[in-house]
Amino acid sequence: MIAYQSHLVIDKTAKQPAYLQLANQMTNLIRGGELRAGQKLLGSRQLALFLNIHRKTVVQAYDELLAQGWLESRAGSGTYVVENLPEMTPQPLADSQKLIINPAKTAGFLFNEAPHLQRPVLLSSFQFHLDDGFPDPRLAPLNELTRAYRSNLLHGNSYVRLGYGDTKGSAWLRRELADYLNETRGLKITLENVLILRGTIMGLYLVSTSLLKKGDNVVVGSLSWAGANMNFMQAGANVLKLSVDEYGPVVEELEQLCKKQPIRLVYLTSHHHYPTTVALRADRRLKLLQLAEEYGFIVFEDDYDYDFHYLSKPLLPLASADRAGMVLYCGSFTKAISPAFRVGYLVGPENVINHLAQLRRIIDRQGDLILENSFAELLQSGVIQRHLRKSLRAYRERRDVFCELLRTTLGNCLDFQVPDGGMAVWTQFDKSIDLALLAEKAEKKDLFFSNGMHHNSPGSALNATRLGFASSTPEELEQCVDILKSVI
Numbered sequence: 001m002i003a004y005q006s007h008l009v010i011d012k013t014a015k016q017p018a019y020l021q022l023a024n025q026m027t028n029l030i031r032g033g034e035l036r037a038g039q040k041l042l043g044s045r046q047l048a049l050f051l052n053i054h055r056k057t058v059v060q061a062y063d064e065l066l067a068q069g070w071l072e073s074r075a076g077s078g079t080y081v082v083e084n085l086p087e088m089t090p091q092p093l094a095d096s097q098k099l100i101i102n103p104a105k106t107a108g109f110l111f112n113e114a115p116h117l118q119r120p121v122l123l124s125s126f127q128f129h130l131d132d133g134f135p136d137p138r139l140a141p142l143n144e145l146t147r148a149y150r151s152n153l154l155h156g157n158s159y160v161r162l163g164y165g166d167t168k169g170s171a172w173l174r175r176e177l178a179d180y181l182n183e184t185r186g187l188k189i190t191l192e193n194v195l196i197l198r199g200t201i202m203g204l205y206l207v208s209t210s211l212l213k214k215g216d217n218v219v220v221g222s223l224s225w226a227g228a229n230m231n232f233m234q235a236g237a238n239v240l241k242l243s244v245d246e247y248g249p250v251v252e253e254l255e256q257l258c259k260k261q262p263i264r265l266v267y268l269t270s271h272h273h274y275p276t277t278v279a280l281r282a283d284r285r286l287k288l289l290q291l292a293e294e295y296g297f298i299v300f301e302d303d304y305d306y307d308f309h310y311l312s313k314p315l316l317p318l319a320s321a322d323r324a325g326m327v328l329y330c331g332s333f334t335k336a337i338s339p340a341f342r343v344g345y346l347v348g349p350e351n352v353i354n355h356l357a358q359l360r361r362i363i364d365r366q367g368d369l370i371l372e373n374s375f376a377e378l379l380q381s382g383v384i385q386r387h388l389r390k391s392l393r394a395y396r397e398r399r400d401v402f403c404e405l406l407r408t409t410l411g412n413c414l415d416f417q418v419p420d421g422g423m424a425v426w427t428q429f430d431k432s433i434d435l436a437l438l439a440e441k442a443e444k445k446d447l448f449f450s451n452g453m454h455h456n457s458p459g460s461a462l463n464a465t466r467l468g469f470a471s472s473t474p475e476e477l478e479q480c481v482d483i484l485k486s487v488i
Contacts, residue, residue: 007034010053018053019060023068026061030070030081037085040078041071116233119226119454126448128480131468133305133424137338139391144383145341148374161370167361168353169196169345170372176379177345185306186320187329187347195353195360196367197344200302203330204228206346206356206363207265207300208235216264219257219297221249225274226454228267228302237264241457246417248273248280251287258295265298270318271306272422275455275466279420285318292326299327305335307388308470309421310396325349333375335423336388343367343375395423395470398477402469405481413488423470429463433488441487447480 008025010018029035042050044058051058062079065071072082152161168174174191181187197203204227212218214236220229222241232239240257242249249268257263266288270280280288292299301318319329325348332344346356378384403418403425415428429435439451452465469477 008051010051010057017060019057019064022051022053022057022061023064026065027068027070030085035081037081038083039081041080043078114234116230119230126443126446128447128476128483129468129471130447130449130480130484131424131471132450132466133335133422133468134471135335135338135391135423136394136471136473137340139387139394140337141378141383141387144378144381145337145374148377148383149370152370152373152377165366165369167357167366168194169367170369170376173343173372173376173379174345176376180379180385181347185303185329186316189347192350193347193353195346195348195356196372197330197332197346197360198342198364198367199332199334199344200304200330201227201231202360202364203328203344203346204231204267204300204302205234206359207298207328208232208237210356210359211298211352212237212264217257217261219254219263219266221268221273222457223273223275223455224267225269225302228300232265232267244273244276244278246278248278248284251284251291254288255291258291258297263295263297265300266292267300267302269302269304271303271309271315272419274302274304275424276426277419277422277424277466278417279315282315285315285321289318289321289324289326293324297326301327301329303329303331305422306331307336308392308395308423310392310399311420319347328352333384336384336391341371341375343372398469398472398474399425401474402467402477402481405478406467409481409485410488424466424468427465427467429465431463433463435463435465438484438487442483445483445487447483 007029008022010021012018014021026035035041041047041062044055044062048055048058062071066073066079070082071079073079155161171191173196174194177194177196178187178189178191182189195203195206197206208231212232212235216235216237217240218232218237219240219242220232221244223244224241229239240263242251242253242257244250248270254263254266268280268288270285272279288299291297299318299322303317306317317329319327327348329347330344333341334344346353348356375384399419403416406414406416406425406427413430413433416425419425429438436451436453439449442449449467450465452462455464456462472480
């Protein structure tokens with residue numbers, strides 16, 4: 001034990017108690033084989049003297065190791081490393097192993113990293129932003145939500161309120177959502193057709209994991225959301241792509257695919273195609289539903305910003321015209337209020353909702369019941385509906401201001417169509433402009449926007465990106481465009 005005294009170093013300035021430092025270091029010596037099974041340890045006084053610490057510290061460390069089963073105390077004899085440890089003889093490291101010295105950074109076991117999951121997480125901390133199309137949280141009804149959350153947190157039966165709930169989500173929210181979606185989307189559903197989620201990405205994961213199998217064919221647009229494609233690839237599906245034009249995905253190509261091979265699922269953002277923002281034309285909608293019924297494939301309709309359409313009357317979702325139970329309709333409050341509030345929903349036939357709820361249970365036992373009930377209260381009282389009307393007016397003004405700024409200030413450098421809805425403008429930059437370099441230069445002036453590289457298919461360079469306008473005021477948008485102009 002004296003020989004290993006140099007391995008025991010107590011830092012009296014550290015936050016961790018000295019006895020735990022000593023216990024952890026001795027545990028490492030036992031694990032490493034430096035202290036052998038059955039070896040007698042120094043007495044508490046002697047070790048305290050060697051380490052220049054109080055004897056009570058050593059006693060506490062020994063007691064901790066006794067409780068954990070590393071040591072045993074023998075009456076009248078002293079303290080020993082337990083006998084039943086496996087023999088651990090330190091082995092010299094091979095040259096290839098000497099680089100792996102920090103287990104907190106590098107695992108000792110092998111695993112395969114999936115390239116399709118290598119997608120950076122967006123954490124923008126810049127003063128100005130033309131993002132992917134996010135809402136302005138300054139418009140969110142935070143005072144009303146605070147009051148509703150407090151009320152649901154404090155009032156009612158605490159055992160029920162703060163306990164386990166239905167895996168499908170709050171019954172109150174599901175009921176309010178069913179009424180709201182029936183009224184605004186033309187659906188004909190009850191609460192039994194609704195599964196509450198953390199967001200659309202959770203709905204995609206549940207559907208991909210439980211309804212797809214390896215080798216299934218999934219169809220998306222040639223320009224599509226990477227988050228959806230990642231889920232399909234993770235499930236082992238083959239991702240097939242349709243051309244996208246000014247009216248959305250070309251459904252006629254889908255019919256040809258169906259004739260050649262079985263299609264299991266079609267993913268689309270019918271209301272505002274991601275990333276180009278165009279709406280799927282009416283005749284293509286009808287054709288898609290006919291094909292789904294004829295060939296038996298699932299339609300996953302991601303309606304990520306239905307509430308923000310700037311024409312007099314938006315098209316109803318595909319789900320409203322589904323008569324054969326082929327459509328799974330997904331949305332969330334992420335774009336309506338704020339990404340911080342993880343409340344979304346999936347609508348589908350009851351048997352599918354029950355099936356997906358069983359899988360959800362082993363991933364995330366339930367959502368935030370207090371938050372879900374708070375949203376139910378805001379829906380019931382009309383707060384969310386009033387917020388959406390106010391936000392729609394604000395975002396329409398910002399869209400108009402932003403598009404006019406782009407046209408008058410940068411019209412010779414880029415091309416775009418004024419979107420009928422949504423929170424972003426699909427912008428095609430002149431081929432002479434290096435979009436990646438432009439984004440880097442803009443960041444140095446405290447402006448963030450995506451360089452659009454993740455929209456490129458292998459071998460293609462669109463030189464286009466989404467410029468979000470909703471999260472900035474008209475004055476901020478003017479500053480954003482001025483920065484863009486300066487870096488161009």
